[in-house]
Amino acid sequence: MSATPRTALPPLSGTPLVVGTIALSLAVFMNVLDSSIANVSIPAISGDLGVSPQQGTWVITSFAVANAISVPLTGWLTQRFGQVRLFITSILLFVLASCLCGLAPSIELLIAARILQGAVAGPMIPLSQALLLSSYPPAKSGMALAFWGMTTLVAPVAGPLLGGWISDNYTWPWIFYINIPIGIFAAWATWSIYRERESKTYKLPIDKVGLVLLVLWVGCLQLMLDKGKELDWFHSGEIIILASVAAVAFIYFIIWEVGEEHPVVDLSLFKGRNFSGGVIAISVAYGLFFGSLVILPLWLQTQLGYTATEAGKVMAPVGIFAIILSPVVGKLLPKIDARWVATTAFLIFSLVFFMRAQFTQDVDVLTLMIPTVIQGAAMAMFFIPLTSIILSGQSPDKIPAAAGLSNFVRIMFGGIGTSVTSTMWDNRTILHHAQLAEHTGPHNPAFTLSVEALKSRGLTEQGAWAVIDRSMTVQASTLAATDIFWISAILFLILISFIWMTKPSKSSAPADAAGAH
Known part of the structure; x- marks a missing residue:
């Protein structure tokens, strides 16, 4: 989403074109991969850090929200710093954030590192596209973007597969460490090929009030959604405060942005x-x-x-x-x-x-x-x-x-x-479990027969009840x-x-x- 229009730079050819395309695609691959690689690793991460799988989903949502907030700023940042410098800085900061994710000793620090990772990832995808388009002649832009588009489709597929394999065979921090060699190569190759193709820079005012309101309402909304089930939603004062701040900040955001000369959105x-x-x-x-x-x-x-x-x-x-x-x-x-x-x-x-x-x-x-x-x-x-x-x-x-x-x-x-x-x-599992539990107890012949069958295999009555409860939990979650x-x-x-x-x-x-x- 570079705000700088494509200039009449000559297209690349030969080895620089091939290496440039690979470098830009690898940066996109690394970025999109990280939005999905943690999905199958949540049980491993949450188990290792001593939190529930539901709390572990913060690892996914924190990245997504920080990424969402930073994307609208790409145009302003590009005009201020230039697309090549911004793109390479984003890659290097992404690599640093990946290191911090892998080293995080607690869920809080992991989420903080993921927020940083998501924030610096914002400009990478739109800028990779802008740089790729400037590398090919207009007649071949469709082919370039088809290749680029396939990269964005391969990454969400590779993410769960790679994340699962790493979690099973190594330790979960390696789902983040694999970004280090990819990111360093992509940054080096991009700088080598594109440093002479920098875009013009301009000093433009940024809508600071709009940005603060954007961060406030998106952040409060996401915290409310993540913590709601833990805190019993609107029975919690904390959730009511978060919802109120999100609503008020959102309304003010819309009013402010509509009247602002240089709106952030x-x-x-x-x-x-x-x-x-x-x-x-x-x-x-x-x-x-x-x-x-x-x-x-x-x-x-x-x-x-x-x-x-x-x-x-x-x-x-x-x-x-x-x-x-x-x-x-x-x-x-x-x-x-x-x-x-x-x-x-x-x-x-x-x-x-x-x-x-x-x-x-x-x-x-x-x-x-x-x-x-x-x-x-x-x-x-x-x-x-x-x-x-x-x-x-x-x-x-x-x-x-x-x-x-x-x-x-x-x-x-x-x-x-x-x-x-x-x-x-979570809520539907609890509901279905309660409905299934209504059919247990001595008054239900089928339940009594199941308990007796399990006891005949050597289980105690409490053990038989535990087996049936586990079966009900699986059925309820399904x-x-x-x-x-x-x-x-x-x-x-x-x-x-x-x-x-x-x-x-x-x-x-x-x-x-x-x-x-």
Whole structure:
């Protein structure tokens, strides 16, 4: 999202082009990888640091929120410091934050390091795109961005697989340490090739009040969502205070930004039907998708006895169709209405969640993997069409702000989706367990028979009750997960209406379409 327009720099060629493309893609890979690698490692991290898996999800949400806050600042920072210097500084600070994550001795320090990591990661993805576009001739920009886009799809797939393998075979800090060699190489290669291609810098005022209000309301909202289930939501004074501060700061933020000459976030973009409809669709859908990425491996590991590696393998096939179909969608999009492509994606997402809603505690690996494979097709048709809708009709000078704001809302909804989904899973598990427990006791012949059968195998009465209680917990958590999958499937169908609120558009620029990963 560089605010600096592409200058008439000559395209790169030969070895510099290859090395530059690899370096930029590796930086993107490292960044996107870190938003998903911790997902299957949460049980290992929370166990090692002595906190619950629910508290462990802060490791994911803290990164997402800090990242969301820093993305809108990319345009101002680029104009102030230059895109090459800013990009390399972001990579090196990201490497430093990764070291701090691996060395963290407590959950509090790990979350603090993840906040730093998310904050410095903000400019990396949009700037990698800007630098990549300046490296290729305009006629080949689509091919460049298809390669770049595939990197952003491979990383979420590799994240759970790599995170699970590292957690099982080494120790969880290594999920962060692997960033060190990747980051150092990417920074060195980028500096070697792009240092003579720096963008012009300008001293522009920053909207300090808007930035403070942004950090305040996003931070309080996320803390409220994360701590709500621990503190019994609005029965807690702390939650009431957080909710009140978030609401007041949000209202003041909107009022301030609308009247500010140099706003940190250009809210006037929401006046456009395509922008507002597209942003709602992509953000809520991303929240639903990201929430499922968190609870599925947690359910497999904490309830069904899967190792982190096995859980990662179940999640990995999502990349097969995503990688194969992305270039095809990129080629077809200029010729067809993007709304039909996005609608197809949402129908496939809905089908995937309906399939997952049929899962039981006896589900086999093949049944788990089939919807994951199908989901890859939806991912390929999800980001690019919706982003082309969001950016269609925007003047060239508004496109960086539009891409940044849509990214901000989408990333924030990813964090919110994680918090809401994990809270819902917790609450529904408790509810289903209570309902199942109503059928236990001496008055239930089936329960009495089960207890006697377990006692005949040598268990005490207390032991038999413990076995049955464990079985009920697994069943309750499974029912809770399938409840969430049902709700997600229905919400994806409802979200199609927001796609069709937008005006018909064809993708006029592949560069724009790929910009919101």
